[in-house]
Amino acid sequence: MENNLHISGKWRFRFIYVVAFVLFAVAAGRLFYLTVVEKDFLQNQGEIRAVRTQSIPATRGMILDRRGEPLAVSTPTWTVVANPKELWSIERDPSINKGPEQEIKRLAEVMGVGRTWLQEKFEANKHRSFMYLRRQLPPHEADEIMSAKIVGVSKTKEYKRFYPAGEVASHVVGFTNIDDKGQEGIELAYDQALQGEPGRRSFVKDLSGNIIRGIGVDKTEHPGENIELSVDLRLQYLAYRELKAAVTEHRATSASAVILDVKTGEILAMVNQPSYNPNDRSKLEYEELRNRAVIDLFEPGSTMKPFTVSAALMSGQYSTETQINTAPGYMRFGRFTIRDSRNHGVMDFEKLLIKSSNVGASKIALSLPQDAIWNMDYELGIGSPVGIGFPGEASGVLPSHPKWHPSEIATLSYGYGLSVSTLQLAQAYMTLANGGYRVPVTIFKQDIPSDGKQVIPRTVAKDVVKMMEAVVQKGSGRAAQIPGYRVAGKTGTVHKVGSKGYEYDQYIALFAGMAPASNPRLAMVVMVNDPKGREYYGGEVAAPVFSRVMEGALTTLNIYPDLPEGLREVRLETKKQPIQVVQGG
Structure with missing residues (x-):
């Protein structure tokens, strides 16, 4: 009996020993499997649940004028975000008045918004882990919200775009949206280069979403490229001020003006009316966004007559002394009649431009090969985009x-x-x-002009420029004169096209010219659309704008006068008092 009990107890001990050994072996094997075989997988799974990554925003590149003046800069701001999923996971504790509703109430108070609206916003996103609360706040406002220590609420760094020149350069520079994506102008056309490349950092969070420690930067951010434009902000301000004054004075619908560097093809100023302030777009209207200088099309009228004369001289059929008989002052083509202001009789090419004879230009064109005028316009770039890369750039119609x-x-x-x-x-x-x-037109600063093409013989071009000087000295362009400088140019007054043909009480006033005429450095075009005052001719409306802006530009750029000393004081009473322009924000 005792022997049997002894044997039974011995077997029980051995059984327990074997079971314990097996359990230990299984546990050890499992531990080995998890720590060695499945180490990488489990570590990755743990990191997925605890390690988080955060994007490091890259600073958007600046847009600068040719002298390094900022036209668009990015300033750091703070954006307050929330994790609705985390907030709704708070355990309610009535004893200490704690729960999601109480947190939302405190947040509404510190943000200064309605509690009901905010709660509905959180409820609509309760299954999400990210939601914007306030974007692009100054540091003190973001810190005020963060001081309430609301569960699931944090702040992140962002950048906000600021435009120091405001409305003056808005059509050139454009603007970005709240996500820092280009929407108009240079900001849109060169968005990818300006954006840069964001970085990424990793950190460890606990179960409550608090950051325990930072792991480090996985990828360094790279700021966007700075873009240096050919625009001179001094000339841009000057042109904008005078154009705005002219639009106000003549009650015009819109207007635009462009100044080009003759030698390099650089755009030194490009302005439009109406304009907008990119720093405050709360009342922005769609029509104000249009860069009319590159988008809006119009018939150029008499400003094309110098090129008709150029084509005639290039043909070899004419010389500068050739006489054209424009009597009786009109020409008929069936029901269609071309008229001059009166019968100017016989005239040479210079007088043709001074009197702006439609009949004279028509007779010249009809005597040339039928595609001569078309070829001239085409070689000048008419009917093709200028190619500066602006969104919506028009090609024109030829x-x-x-x-x-x-x-x-x-x-x-x-x-x-x-x-x-x-x-x-x-x-x-x-x-x-x-x-x-002809050199390519560019919106970017360049010291050496790109290769171009000779489209008009140099001697012909010089002869035509000299004829256009006479237009400013004796003809309809007198208001474009500048003290101390020789000016060449041509006026244009064009009937606008309406729903039933040309409107005889709506006009486009134009002046196109260059200075100093002895060795032109700057070319400029002023277009004023639909002036509604008593003055509507190009010589009355557009030429004075050219004079004031070009005078300022020549002085600013230190371009020496080319008139003889005794003639430098000659001046017409064309100066107007400019209106003030609001700069910046």
Whole structure:
């Protein structure tokens, strides 16, 4: 009996020993499997649950004028965000008045918003782990919200775009949206280069979402490229001020002006009316966004006559002394009649431009090969985008016909039947001013001009520029005169096209010119759309703007006067008192 009990107890001990050993072996094996075989997998899973990554925003590149003045800069701001999922996971404790509703109430108070609205916002996003509360706040406002220590509420760094020149350069620079993406102008056209590349950092969070420690930067952010434009902010302010004054004085619908460097093709100023302040877009209207200098098209009218004269001189059929008989002051093509202001009789090319004879230009064009005027306009860039990369840049219209009707050739010769932008017309005049050598137009600063093309012989270009000097000295362009400088240019007054044809009480006033005429450095075009005052001719409305802006530009750029000493005091009473322009924010 005792022996049997002894054997039974011995077996029980051995059984327990074996079971314990097996359990230990299984545990050890499992531990080995988890710590060695599955180490990488389990470590990765743990990190997924505890390690978080955060994007490091990259600073957007600055946009600068040619002298390094900032046109667009990014300033650091703070954005307050929430984790609704975390907030709704708070355990309610009535004894200490704690729960999601109480946290939302405290948050509403510190933010200064309605509690009901905020609670509905949290409830609508209760299953999400991210929600914006306030974006792009100054540091003190973000700190005030964070001081309440609301569960699930944190702040993150962002950048806000600021435009020091305000409305003056808005159509050139454009603007970004709240996510720092370009929407208009240079900001849109070169968004990718300006954006840069964001970085990334890792950190460990506990179960409550608190950051325990930072792991480090996984990827360093790279700021966006700075872009240096060809625009001179001094000239931009000057042109904008005078254009705005003219629009106000003549009650015009809109206007635009462009100044180009004749030698390099750089855009030194490009302004429009109406404009907008990119720092405050709360009352922005869509029409104000349009960069009219590159988008809006119009018939250039008499400003194209110098190129008709150029084509005639290039043909070899004419010289500068050739006489054109414009009597009796009109020409008929069936029901269509071309008229001059009166019968100017016989005139040479210079007088043709001074009197702006439609009949004279038409007779010249009709005597040339039928595609001569078209070829001239095409070589000047009419009908093709200028190619500065702006969104929505218009190509203009240069009609082409297998067989031209005489009336079509005639109207083309004096600037009707085709359409251009202000920038395209400025490009054409820049070419004429540059001795007939066309260089690419650019919005970026460059010290050495790009290769171009000789489209008008240099001698012809010089002859035509000299004729245009006479237009300013004796003709309709007198208001474009500048004390101390020789000026060459041409006026244009164009009937606008309406729903039933040309409107005889709506006009576009134009002046295109260059200075100093002895060796042109700057070319400029002023376009004023639909002036509603008593004055509406290009010589009355656009030429004075050219004079005031070009005078300031020549002085600012230290371009020496080219008139003889005794003639430098000659001046017409064309100066107006400019209105003030609000700068910046």
